């Protein structure tokens with residue numbers, strides 16, 4: 001049986017089924033295996049892990065552990081409770097279809113800008129803060145017209161452009177999150193810029209460490225973590241950036257239980273913006289496909305955020321984030337009551353269970369059908385979501401339908 005236990009309950013002889021630390025996209029330890037020594041437990045603790053899943057069929061049992069089914073049921077209940085709460089209305093002035101072209105152009109331009117900045121840094125040149133600010137302003141303008149257009153594009157990504165796409169996606173998520181919290185134009189732009197630049201220091205981490213498919217040595221892991229300090233050093237000498245933008249780079253890996261890096265800051269020293277950046281960073285990292293791991297489905301990732309908010313992330317902000325992306329976020333593959341499946345292309349914050357779906361699959365006969373848009377919020381549409389599906393497990397590539 002798989003059980004969830006705390007780090008204090010972990011003993012030699014137990015078999016770890018999942019270290020439950022996918023928020024570290026590239027862990028310096030395996031995520032499963034038999035615990036032979038106390039020293040291994042110390043290493044797990046040093047990673048900031050607080051709760052672990054063990055397999056009691058493969059190792060010593062922990063009578064006080066919670067069976068995984070009970071954990072999942074509790075998570076499902078918490079998730080359901082959020083699904084009936086509507087969030088603040090997203091300011092949609094344009095349809096997602098109408099905003100698509102501008103969003104596409106802006107996404108491409110931002111990619112070129114950030115790609116250019118990363119190259120410049122490698123060559124010792126400085127960051128053009130004004131260009132970043134202008135780009136952030138354009139992105140905010142598109143998000144305000146219809147945030148779903150850019151959100152859809154953030155799902156069309158390639159494994160080898162991770163750093164670039166992750167930077168843009170965190171910028172977009174910060175913008176969507178900021179607007180849902182009714183932050184003003186200036187602050188929202190600063191948050192987007194912070195997202196765009198939060199991982200900029202990674203360009204100074206040697207390629208063989210940054211893109212290493214296997215386990216990192218302890219020294220390599222320390223170097224990897226230094227990307228935050230490298231980023232801070234770069235942004236410190238960049239004129240024209242706000243303190244808020246800089247703080248996102250400094251704080252995105254800090255955790256509320258003090259287990260984060262680089263400063264192991266306690267809760268009261270991690271600002272609201274810093275906490276928001278941690279949530280956006282983790283969400284985008286765990287949903288992305290990487291060379292060495294398959295990304296989680298969006299709504300599964302949201303459930304994981306709830307689990308990690310027990311120790312690491314700000315619980316209230318995680319709930320706000322879920323309400324803002326909606327329990328069925330853009331990019332979720334859903335099964336419908338009419339025997340069809342499709343991907344969500346526009347979330348519905350007010351009525352989370354009634355998003356706009358691009359239908360493309362017949363679930364009864366397991367084949368593709370002609371694509372069409374179905375607005376579940378339309379009173380004439382008597383179709384509902386009956387399940388979420390794991391596109392990757394089913395071997396379905398949703399990107400063409402985004």
Ligand SMILES: [Fe+2]
Nearest residue numbers: 198199252253
């Ligand atoms: Fe980072």
